[in-house]
Amino acid sequence: MDTNALMMPVECDVRVFEQLDRLLGEYERITPRAVVDELDSLASGHGKEATAAAVGRDLARRCAVVETDATYADDALVELADRGACEYVVTNDGPLRDRLPVGVICLRGQNELAIQ
Secondary structure: OOHHHHHHHHHOOOOHHHHHHHHHOOOOOEEEHHHHHHHHHHHOOOOHHHHHHHHHHHHHOOOEEEOOOOOOHHHHHHHHHHOOOOOEEEOOOHHHHHHOOOEEEEEEOOOEEEEO
16 A cells, blocks of 8 residues: 555545455555555645545554664565565555556546556
């Protein structure tokens, strides 16, 4: 789970885990520590982004938080994908998608996720 994926409920009105249940059935939710740290930082601000990050931080509690060597969230996700810790990464980040050696789940339409 990427930072922006965990912020989708507020920013895009997407029920992320319901959509993932629909797409994948049974799966393990993981997110790197760097994503949680980024959400903590963003949540300390003000406005809609801070609200979305606070919601994302709460959703991250439903995920197994995985330690990585990388401290930058995108690099941490690539590291997890490279070491085979995940089959998919949930993200809307175009440059990150291009770096990933695994499948990507991203927003399709206004509030639905799809596998790419």
